[in-house]
Amino acid sequence: MKKQNRHLALATALTIALASVASVAQQPLDRTKIPTPGPNPVLRVPTWTKTQLPNGALLIVSEKHNLPLVSFNITFVGGSNPFEAAGKRGVAAMTASMLTEGTTTRTGDQLSDALQLLGTNVLAGIGGEEGSVGFVSTTKNFDATLAILADMMLNSTFPAEALERLRARTLVNLTQAKDQPAVVGGQVFSKVLYGDAHPYGQRTTEASVKAITRDDVVAFQKAYFQPGRAIITVVGDVTTLKAKASVQKGLAAWTKAGDKPAFNYPKLPELQRARIYLVDKPGAAQSIVNIGLPGPPRNTPDYFALQVLNTILGGQFQSRLNANIREQKGYSYGVSSNFGYGKGPGAFRAGGAIVSAKTDAALIEFMKELKGIVGEKPVTDEELKTAKDSLIQGLPQRFGSVAGISSAITSLVVQGLPDDYYQTYARNVSAVTKEDLARVAKRYIDLDHLAIVIVGNRAEIEAGLKATGIAPITLLDIEGNAAGGASPTSSN
Amino acid sequence: MIKRRRILPVALLLLTIALAPALAQNGSADSIKIPFETYKLPNGLTVILSVDRTVPTLAVNVWYHVGSKNETPGRTGFAHLFEHVMFTGSGNVPYGLHDKLTEGVGGSNNGTTNNDRTNYFETIPSNYLETALWLESDRMGFLLDKLDLAKLNAQRDIVKNERRQSYDNQPYGRVSEILAAAMYPKGHPYSWPVIGSMVDLTAASEEDVKAFFRLYYAPNNATLAVVGDFDPAEAKKLIEKYFGALPQGKPVQRPSVPLGKLEAGKRLVYEDRVQVPRLYIQWPTVGFKRDDDYPLSVMSSILSGSRTARLTKALVYDSQIASQVFAFQNPSEDVGVFQVTVVPRPEHSLTELEAAVDQVIQKFIAEGPTDEELQKAKSGLELSFLRGLESNLGKANQLISGSVFHGNAAQFRTDYQKTLAVTAADVKRVAAAYLGRPRIVLSVVPKGKKDQASKAAESEAISMLHENRRGGRS
Numbered sequence: 001m002k003k004q005n006r007h008l009a010l011a012t013a014l015t016i017a018l019a020s021v022a023s024v025a026q027q028p029l030d031r032t033k034i035p036t037p038g039p040n041p042v043l044r045v046p047t048w049t050k051t052q053l054p055n056g057a058l059l060i061v062s063e064k065h066n067l068p069l070v071s072f073n074i075t076f077v078g079g080s081n082p083f084e085a086a087g088k089r090g091v092a093a094m095t096a097s098m099l100t101e102g103t104t105t106r107t108g109d110q111l112s113d114a115l116q117l118l119g120t121n122v123l124a125g126i127g128g129e130e131g132s133v134g135f136v137s138t139t140k141n142f143d144a145t146l147a148i149l150a151d152m153m154l155n156s157t158f159p160a161e162a163l164e165r166l167r168a169r170t171l172v173n174l175t176q177a178k179d180q181p182a183v184v185g186g187q188v189f190s191k192v193l194y195g196d197a198h199p200y201g202q203r204t205t206e207a208s209v210k211a212i213t214r215d216d217v218v219a220f221q222k223a224y225f226q227p228g229r230a231i232i233t234v235v236g237d238v239t240t241l242k243a244k245a246s247v248q249k250g251l252a253a254w255t256k257a258g259d260k261p262a263f264n265y266p267k268l269p270e271l272q273r274a275r276i277y278l279v280d281k282p283g284a285a286q287s288i289v290n291i292g293l294p295g296p297p298r299n300t301p302d303y304f305a306l307q308v309l310n311t312i313l314g315g316q317f318q319s320r321l322n323a324n325i326r327e328q329k330g331y332s333y334g335v336s337s338n339f340g341y342g343k344g345p346g347a348f349r350a351g352g353a354i355v356s357a358k359t360d361a362a363l364i365e366f367m368k369e370l371k372g373i374v375g376e377k378p379v380t381d382e383e384l385k386t387a388k389d390s391l392i393q394g395l396p397q398r399f400g401s402v403a404g405i406s407s408a409i410t411s412l413v414v415q416g417l418p419d420d421y422y423q424t425y426a427r428n429v430s431a432v433t434k435e436d437l438a439r440v441a442k443r444y445i446d447l448d449h450l451a452i453v454i455v456g457n458r459a460e461i462e463a464g465l466k467a468t469g470i471a472p473i474t475l476l477d478i479e480g481n482a483a484g485g486a487s488p489t490s491s492n
Numbered sequence: 493m494i495k496r497r498r499i500l501p502v503a504l505l506l507l508t509i510a511l512a513p514a515l516a517q518n519g520s521a522d523s524i525k526i527p528f529e530t531y532k533l534p535n536g537l538t539v540i541l542s543v544d545r546t547v548p549t550l551a552v553n554v555w556y557h558v559g560s561k562n563e564t565p566g567r568t569g570f571a572h573l574f575e576h577v578m579f580t581g582s583g584n585v586p587y588g589l590h591d592k593l594t595e596g597v598g599g600s601n602n603g604t605t606n607n608d609r610t611n612y613f614e615t616i617p618s619n620y621l622e623t624a625l626w627l628e629s630d631r632m633g634f635l636l637d638k639l640d641l642a643k644l645n646a647q648r649d650i651v652k653n654e655r656r657q658s659y660d661n662q663p664y665g666r667v668s669e670i671l672a673a674a675m676y677p678k679g680h681p682y683s684w685p686v687i688g689s690m691v692d693l694t695a696a697s698e699e700d701v702k703a704f705f706r707l708y709y710a711p712n713n714a715t716l717a718v719v720g721d722f723d724p725a726e727a728k729k730l731i732e733k734y735f736g737a738l739p740q741g742k743p744v745q746r747p748s749v750p751l752g753k754l755e756a757g758k759r760l761v762y763e764d765r766v767q768v769p770r771l772y773i774q775w776p777t778v779g780f781k782r783d784d785d786y787p788l789s790v791m792s793s794i795l796s797g798s799r800t801a802r803l804t805k806a807l808v809y810d811s812q813i814a815s816q817v818f819a820f821q822n823p824s825e826d827v828g829v830f831q832v833t834v835v836p837r838p839e840h841s842l843t844e845l846e847a848a849v850d851q852v853i854q855k856f857i858a859e860g861p862t863d864e865e866l867q868k869a870k871s872g873l874e875l876s877f878l879r880g881l882e883s884n885l886g887k888a889n890q891l892i893s894g895s896v897f898h899g900n901a902a903q904f905r906t907d908y909q910k911t912l913a914v915t916a917a918d919v920k921r922v923a924a925a926y927l928g929r930p931r932i933v934l935s936v937v938p939k940g941k942k943d944q945a946s947k948a949a950e951s952e953a954i955s956m957l958h959e960n961r962r963g964g965r966s
Contacts, residue, residue: 041721067523068878069879112800113800113864113868116872117867119872138878165808165809168838171838176766179765180662181661283765316591323588327650330646330653354653386592386596390598391598394599396548396549396598397549399547401883
């Protein structure tokens with residue numbers, strides 16, 4: 001091998017000479033030597049201004065003039081969780097969808113045509129804890145698009161026939177979702193962890209969609225899209241002055257109202273002893289595995305330690321879980337872990353899609369890795385260094401696009417993080433120690449109380465799962481309710 | 493996300509669509525610029541450099557002009573399996589180091605395979621340029637030094653899991669392979685799916701890997717792009733240092749591939765583990781090297797996408813017999829298809845949907861698009877293009893694609909101009925020429941519900957072998 005390299009290096013020199021590239025006599029290339037990188041590039045965090053508008057909204061502007069693009073986004077603190085009733089899950093999403101259905105001066109078709117001619121699209125979406133209405137446009141179409149956005153957000157008429165059409169579409173989507181094992185796995189996992197009484201355990205169902213009335217939508221629109229909880233973020237090829245003027249003109253009709261909601265989540269159900277919850281999917285080629293329990297909110301002081309921990313455990317390709325279960329064992333196309341954070345107790349989750357025949361073997365490996373990170377196989381110096389390098393040096397990638405910068409800045413406000421968060425990020429990540437990791441692993445990956453939710457072909461996988469002795473098995477249906485009529489298989 | 497090394501059969505489709513729904517009215521196209529330079533090393537490696545110092549990161553991207561269409565029958569899925577093997581280490585790069593020097597330093601790496609080409613890329617902090625060139629050159633030159641059967645077997649299992657996850661265990665997941673098998677004659681290079689069959693994946697040998705590497709992974713079949721924050725003079729020196737001495741391979745033969753052509757229409761029905769049936773209609777068209785691709789792509793966004801698009805308006809909004817409808821031109825290097833997919837509302841049959849689709853299309857063929865439809869279809873072009881420029885990797889793929897398939901890295905400009913130049917008459921002509929032809933109508937229905945197919949009595953049942961469905965290790 002060495003010989004071959006030297007031979008090739010000679011050829012290089014020759015080629016260079018022939019091609020008369022300006023280069024002096026080369027040292028033979030030693031390919032066994034890993035090139036040494038230069039010093040890390042200096043972090044350049046975008047700058048921005050913050051202005052409190054008279055209507056209560058916070059305006060953030062960050063200039064970026066390399067391309068004629070503008071990202072505009074109104075982010076609302078609070079989403080379906082604080083603003084939806086349990087029996088009306090789906091109202092928030094329905095209201096967001098209906099913003100495209102027509103205003104007092106434009107039909108839905110006219111809105112669509114106008115936006116198509118501007119070459120852009122206004123997107124509205126409301127999640128559990130925040131919502132947004134926004135677009136990316138060319139610089140020259142910024143004001144015109146903003147005018148349409150304002151019309152949609154403030155003057156929508158919510159036609160009854162549109163509600164029925166969207167309701168029907170949502171019902172078809174819900175039916176199709178039942179056929180997707182990964183979707184079913186995620187839903188049952190949430191329900192097992194949080195229960196029906198906690199918003200994190202609730203979801204939009206056929207019943208809740210059928211219960212939505214036009215009055216619900218109109219009321220939601222009024223209650224929700226209020227400036228007092230809004231962050232308006234403009235990033236791109238506009239000056240701060242111009243952005244302010246555009247926003248003041250474009251959103252002049254948006255008057256003071258509303259404030260940021262409290263996130264008062266109910267108490268979590270009492271933690272259960274570790275248990276396997278098996279959802280039968282006859283004939284499935286793979287088992288969808290989700291293992292975890294409720295975790296800390298985003299504002300936990302343990303955030304940086306948890307990020308480093310998860311990078312080592314399951315946040316990356318060469319993390320312990322994927323290196324073992326995919327790369328070494330070949331049981332899966334990919335497994336991972338993550339912390340959900342949020343304003344409440346977002347879940348810790350580890351999992352992936354596992355070939356049916358290896359469901360039990362993979363579960364044994366998952367448990368081995370979880371036990372490992374909690375103490376049996378402590379984090380090494382090298383793992384710690386690589387995880388930190390990865391997090392710290394990955395930061396600039398967030399600032400590549402106008403939409404990326406917008407979300408990077410806005411999330412600081414939504415999560416109540418300091419303005420110098422990115423400047424101090426490296427310091428905070430660097431400060432994490434192995435002792436911190438040992439502590440947070442023990443605290444947040446509670447091995448005695450893990451819920452193990454598996455959606456797969458019961459006939460093929462149940463006996464093997466039982467034989468692992470990892471935890472007793474409870475059968476659930478695809479809604480996450482106790483499976484009726486099934487023979488009890490619990491053991492231990 | 494760590495799901496990676498995945499197949500992207502639609503990567504080029506997305507690129508084309510991004511360019512197609514289009515028409516910068518004030519389309520001076522001044523913003524349609526990517527500064528770049530390109531040259532060839534004596535060993536045949538094409539190099540493209542494009543500087544963008546916005547963020548201190550860069551993308552290194554290598555394309556090999558080989559995809560699933562270069563496979564031989566009995567070895568379907570091999571190009572993609574080979575892509576996986578390229579991540580198992582090479583002569584001087586032990587397994588795992590590639591990841592450590594990319595995602596371990598805040599970057600990422602991945603590879604994708606489609607019918608026509610395979611690509612490998614790294615996004616990295618800008619001080620890791622030399623590292624990435626070292627990594628890519630080592631596997632281009634010395635992959636076989638460290639190859640063994642165990643590595644191949646490990647990747648074989650992972651790829652089989654990829655197939656299970658993305659196709660077999662996915663509702664409607666087998667549609668693309670059913671349609672490809674129906675569209676092209678047996679043995680046609682586009683008649684099998686990029687992922688391949690379980691049986692063929694099992695059959696792939698170490699010898700196959702060696703032969704494939706020698707044939708297709710030489711510098712003369714590769715294009716390297718570096719895009720982002722770097723000094724071009726320095727990059728040229730480094731590229732020469734790491735790639736200059738790799739030996740040139742034999743010229744790659746590119747067989748001429750006939751377009752898809754159906755002598756008569758085909759009606760198929762496939763039973764899947766789904767609750768909601770779906771209707772798929774597919775016509776043979778042309779690939780992205782033919783000019784008809786431009787009006788076909790424009791036609792896609794006139795027929796679906798927005799609420800006033802013809803099929804969407806008629807089926808989803810006016811008659812409300814469909815929940816969703818999609819229409820798109822999907823071009824490859826040598827062939828293309830135009831596909832319509834319809835998701836019904838309950839109580840509406842696939843037969844009814846097919847008739848409704850045909851009615852819209854017949855009317856469209858007869859009258860062609862309005863000027864406003866044409867204008868709307870083109871208006872998003874400038875924005876999509878500009879947004880594509882925000883990503884180093886996106887730019888790299890854009891430049892390489894032009895270079896590999898058109899011999900011109902600046903092809904993006906031609907694509908842009910030709911899309912803007914599409915006329916109503918062009919669209920009307922291609923609508924008649926392609927959508928007026930025999931086509932495949934595929935109904936996917938719940939198990940045991942073949943009667944739910946469109947014109948069930950005339951439809952032929954498809955039974956796909958679920959090879960190795962329960963197979964663990966092979």
